[in-house]
Amino acid sequence: MSDDTEFHDRMLSLGLARVAEQAALASADLIGRGDEKAADQAAVNAMREQLNLLDIAGVVVIGEGERDEAPMLYIGEEVGTGNGPGVDIALDPLEGTTLTAKDMPNALTVIAMGPRGSMLHAPDVYMEKLAVGPGFEPGVVNLDMSASERVEALAAAKGCKPSDITVCILERPRHEEMIAGVRSTGAAIRLITDGDVAGVMHCAEADVTGIDMYMGTGGAPEGVLAAAALKCMGGQIFGRLLFRNDDEVSRATRAGITDLDRVYTRDEMVTQDVIFAATGVTGGSLLPGIRREPGWVTTETLLMRSKTGSVRRMEYRTPVE
Numbered sequence: 001m002s003d004d005t006e007f008h009d010r011m012l013s014l015g016l017a018r019v020a021e022q023a024a025l026a027s028a029d030l031i032g033r034g035d036e037k038a039a040d041q042a043a044v045n046a047m048r049e050q051l052n053l054l055d056i057a058g059v060v061v062i063g064e065g066e067r068d069e070a071p072m073l074y075i076g077e078e079v080g081t082g083n084g085p086g087v088d089i090a091l092d093p094l095e096g097t098t099l100t101a102k103d104m105p106n107a108l109t110v111i112a113m114g115p116r117g118s119m120l121h122a123p124d125v126y127m128e129k130l131a132v133g134p135g136f137e138p139g140v141v142n143l144d145m146s147a148s149e150r151v152e153a154l155a156a157a158k159g160c161k162p163s164d165i166t167v168c169i170l171e172r173p174r175h176e177e178m179i180a181g182v183r184s185t186g187a188a189i190r191l192i193t194d195g196d197v198a199g200v201m202h203c204a205e206a207d208v209t210g211i212d213m214y215m216g217t218g219g220a221p222e223g224v225l226a227a228a229a230l231k232c233m234g235g236q237i238f239g240r241l242l243f244r245n246d247d248e249v250s251r252a253t254r255a256g257i258t259d260l261d262r263v264y265t266r267d268e269m270v271t272q273d274v275i276f277a278a279t280g281v282t283g284g285s286l287l288p289g290i291r292r293e294p295g296w297v298t299t300e301t302l303l304m305r306s307k308t309g310s311v312r313r314m315e316y317r318t319p320v321e
Contacts, residue, residue: 007085007115009275009305015054016113016277017303021316023047023093023109024279024299028290031282032103039100043093043109044072048079051089056080058113061121062090062221075124086116090225096195099282106198106284112228114274120224120264123251126242127220129196132213133203134234143238143263147181147215154213155187162187168199168214175216182215198286200226201278204233209285217242227269232276232304233311239264273307287313295319 026046030039044064051058058080064072073079073091080087089111094100096107112119130143132154140157141150155162163186169175171191182189190211192199196218202211223239230237240263243249252260279301280287291298297320303312 007087009273009307012054012056012087012113013275013277013303013305015050016111016275017279017301017314019047019050019054020109020111020277020279021299021301022050023111024281024290025297025318027094027100027109027281028292028297031100031107031290034101036097036101040072040094040097047091047093047109047111048073051079052081054080055084056113057082057084057086058089059087059116060091061088061119062112062224064093075121087113088116088119089113090119090221090228092197092222092225094281095197095222095225096281098194103282104193105282105289106192106195106286107281107289108195108198108278108284108287109281110197110225110229110276110278112225112270112274112276114228114270115272118270118272118274119228120269121255121257122220122224122241122269123248123255123257125220125248125251126217126244127223128217128240128242129200129223129226129237130213130215130239131200131203131226131230131237132235133206136236138236140236141213143240147178148185150213150215151182151185151187155185158212165212166190166210168192168202168211170194170196170199170216170218172216178216197222197226197229198278198284200237201229201233201286204230204235205286211285224269227264227266228274228276228306229278229304230266231270231274231306232309234309235266237266237269239269270306273305275306276302276304278302
């Protein structure tokens with residue numbers, strides 16, 4: 001393989017940061033305006049435009065649905081100039097469209113990139129997820145444990161009481177039993193309305209965010225994106241696909257998945273080194289939101305490389321008319 005087709009993560013990382021930044025800036029005027037679709041479309045258009053400037057032969061493996069269903073950045077879409085390394089791309093142009101429309105915390109633009117074949121081609125179905133931050137023995141918690149058992153196991157590993165643990169859970173009726181199980185231990189719960197990629201990422205910086213563990217059911221594509229983030233930040237994530245009907249099973253089959261009950265670890269969802277970028281749209285625990293002042297707009301981007309374990313926080317200040 002020649003030099004121009006190798007995956008040089010350091011050289012590509014700044015370009016990926018710009019992709020996330022421009023998607024965030026494109027959605028800035030729609031924060032708090034109540035129009036989820038317009039905010040999402042603005043971010044999609046900007047992200048596609050920036051990706052197509054990069055010297056890559058990129059394929060979207062985690063996107064916004066299959067081609068027939070999404071006029072967005074769809075699964076299988078080819079991006080980049082075509083001159084460069086073959087890469088897998090996982091993205092959510094605006095994670096938290098509702099959060100953006102309502103000006104609520106933790107809306108992000110999110111994208112990850114790795115060598116071709118490095119990411120699980122997760123179908124657009126539900127995934128049961130469980131995540132903790134770095135510093136624990138492998139499998140300290142697992143998906144076969146009850147919610148209360150997970151809390152107790154993590155507390156024992158941390159050397160603290162269950163009441164010292166805080167769990168992040170997506171606020172949905174399907175999680176009522178899980179929430180009750182966590183609360184039965186005395187642990188605290190931080191409920192979120194949307195944005196489970198950010199929810200998982202919170203576990204990797206527990207000292208900053210106050211979140212020790214994430215659990216619950218959400219989109220499988222977001223699970224792969226979260227795994228890419230933890231590949232860079234450290235931590236464990238487990239995911240198991242859930243199917244509600246034959247159509248969803250067919251989606252998995254078309255994606256090449258044969259073991260429908262498999263529990264995927266972080267390194268099975270993301271098998272090689274990746275780069276990951278996220279830009280804050282609305283302010284939250286991980287990143288500040290877009291800031292405006294007369295003549296200027298400022299964003300902050302989290303840029304990470306799993307190969308080196310490097311984590312950069314990059315402020316981008318640009319003039320506006």
